Amino acid sequence: MRSHTLYIGAALSLAVIAVPASAETMTDPVAIVEAANEASYYAGDDGRSAARMLITDDSGNRQRRQFTLLRKDVEDGGDQRYLVVFSRPADIRGTVFRVEKQVGDSDDRWLYLPGLDLVKRISSGDKRTSFVGSHFYYEDISGRGTAEDRHELVETTEDDYVIESTPRDPDNVEFARYRSWIDRETLLPMRTAYERDSGEIYRRMEVTEVETIDGYPTGTEVRMRDLDSGGETITQFRYAEYDVGLPDDIFSERSLRNPPREWLRR
């Protein structure tokens, strides 16, 4: 019974993804942004992937991060659960980060520090701060609520929908607006440029590699550039899988101390 529901769920979300490719051109910016959000962050009912980051600062010094990401959707386009298990570098190996993403509310976040056997709860705070020292923000990893900005379709090119988004609450974010180039076929935002009030672009995201995995187009290499400092981070995803049937109970304190190895295996 359960597997039937999952199968139908997967088939339906596949249909949602597949339809726009052959469907008519979309014209509603909110619908485009919501579809892009689902394509980027909600592929399948759950997913897992290995990820690694190469962080280069303004003087060319490099740092690396490697982790495995488990995700389960509570609701498509809505709440989600994340577990991030770090394996590199040595000083953060064994650190586990757990997030209960709550759309329209603040997320619940926990961090496990193995050296002290400490389960730390972190205030949800500012989601536009660096994720583990990279140029990606927390929000870039888990998605920004589509309702937090106003969206306008400024152009429909041969390949992309170009959307300009302005924050509803400008005091909470560092950008004045951002522009996204959303692939008309895959609905993945392939480029995003963040602007200041003056129109100056200071931050750019670019998807440099897309693979179709289990039927879902997936950005497998993403570059984030900080144009102010000249630093950048490249994130690569490998061994991604969708609809793997992650159980709810692995998103718990238990997994912080004892990561769910059977679900972390490639």
Add this chain to the structure above:
Amino acid sequence: MSTHHWLSALIIALAAAGPALAQSEADPWENGDDWGEDPWAEEQAGWQWYGFIEGAYAGRTQSDPTLKDDATLNELRLQLEGERQFGRFDATLKGDLWADGIEDGGRGDLREATLSGTLTDQIDVKAGRQTLTWGTGDLVFLNDLFPKDYVSFFSGRDDEYLKAPSDALRLSWYGPVNVELVWMPVAQPNRYIEGKRLSYFSPEAEQRTSASVDPTDRDEFVDDSEIALRVHQTVNGIEYAGYAYRGYDKQPSAQDPSTRTPYFPRLNAFGASVRRPIASGIGNFEAAWYDAEDSQGTDPNQPNDQFRLLTGFTHEPVGNLTLGWQYYLEWTQDHDALLAATPPAQRKYAPEEYRHLLTNRVTWQLMQQDLTLSLFSFISPSDEDYYLRPRARYRFSDRLFGTVGGNLFGGQDDWTFHTQLEDNSNLYARLRYSF
């Protein structure tokens, strides 16, 4: 060569070699397209080894009349950690070896030797020497009655050394509520201040001293065992927990009246905690009842019952800046009886009936989180003393870290918790190369 010189040599060597070791131009990812070395993702054959080398020096900000050494820390340390998988189980070994310039010579500490894993769908187990932590306090512990290493903490070592390892069996059962049971077959005391490295106030001597403390051990297998229990569950983002402990005081807080030998009196405790999001931050509340041997409070050689309470709030008012606030109370029961039973000359050294403690943590991350500045302050209005922990940590690379900071104590009366440590106030520098 003294440890001090080793440290200087290490700092120079690492400063020169660190960036070179961390960089590999040919392969920016360092492991190319091979995503190996991920213990979570692949069954690893054999042991995987990790570790670090660290040099650390902490100098007193003033000399200590009771100790000849002007340093509280002067060491070169190697930590090795090995892991091996056996099906659903993991074996972990973690040990430190260091050349110690304070307690002259080579030193070693086995910090972990465990076998852990999943017994059934609902039960996890971890057996052996391990670090144990629970409760909601930030550097303040109520229901966490696992051993602490205050000597390391105050003398300038990394925060992770605040927790001393325990020889224990930990069973975790996950069901409608989660139950954790920790059994320590012999008592696991704190690594308390006992004169070798840090001086303290002796009410007996009525002055600060570095005389060694030699309490009666609680080392009878099973007879001196301790047990700690936690029942916990998270409901709608609110974490509830209940705690119980049956064991011994972690400090040698009692004294045999005839021999004047200190010992670890029996201590049983129970308590509860709640942690939840409040406003834009995290609020925590924790309470504990310490049931001492001397329940009437009439024996001045033993601690009385205590009620302990903690309430705290952590928030991030702006990005990369975190503030934490705590209020902590130790309420000594039967205080009148304690004073009445204490010889008049000793009365001023007795604990206050209400010991209030306020703490604040400021953490500021800069330079893409490579630089972390923090200040942790303990202030007790009732003891009229303070303890400040300023720190700056810089991440030169994924392998090289430098930390400078201080442990600064002060206050009104020589004998209060923090003021007694005044002559141990120190500033430290540590350099760590991890591999």
